[in-house]
Amino acid sequence: MSESWHLAQVNVGRFVAPPGDPRIEPFMAALDRINAIADASPGFIWRLQDDSGNATAIRPTSDPLFAVNMSVWRDADALFDYVYRSAHTPVMARRREFFDRFDGAYQALWWIPAGHIPTIDEALGRLWRLDRYGPTAQAFTFKARFPAPDESGVPVDHQPDPWCVGRA
Template sequence: MTGQDYHLAQVNIGRLVAPKGDPRVQPFFDALDRINALAEASPGFIWRLKDEGGNATDIQYSPDPLLIPNMSVWADAESLFDFVYRSAHTPVMARRREFFERFQGAYQALWWIPAGTVPTVNDALSRLWLLDRFGPSADAFTFKSRFPKPGLAGPPQDLRPDPWCMGRA
């Protein structure tokens, strides 16, 4: 072990099928405050990207106004996994194809950061690029190929949910 503690940063981006205010994406926006509050109350949650309005959907980081970011930091991969796949977030996420276009390339990345670090959108975009360009590594990975914290040995681990267990927790 390195003596330094690490937290897990995550980014996911998506391109909305319609602008905010359009009925096709309104259910996503209607659920946003509830899901953000759920994340913040979840065990292991540390930080999430948000603007003055309390979410990240109005943060413009690309020329495309329909491309929106989501970033957060968690104590560990298991905490993030539990929020994503074993909470009220899961049914909303299951509807993502209604609200977001299919994305070409990496749209989600995980990476370890020293505890107390707040990642920037540019940090996150660089991790997506690394994952897209080179595949999973200790610098950018996925739930399917999760790398251990720095200083810990071991192969990547698969934390994807077992489809037979979904909804049975």
């Protein structure tokens, strides 16, 4: 595990309805609880948030239903544990109720120097790179993980945890 590098992640989506609509209320009602779990998770470093404590009001595009979520973690295993082995998992499993299907890459991972806070433009650029070129050291996925820049090794094709199959 590298102490010089941390793992940044971005995931985006387009809500099926605007804030205040009952169709997305269960998602919105769970945000504070899920964000608190992230904040307390081993390996968590930072997450994008506005004054309300979440990122749903941040509008990085002209589409009022487009949502962006970003966070920084010690490593991919810490992020994976939060995403797939915590109370976050059941909420994520319902994402099709709250978000439209997304054309293209909707999640990207990349290494950043420890202490760096990624910008939304940086994150959207990583999504574009992943969508355009597939997994590379500059933008990758949980399944095709690349080692931190100061670690030797080749990308690892991770097989999903059997518990997670069909849930992501």
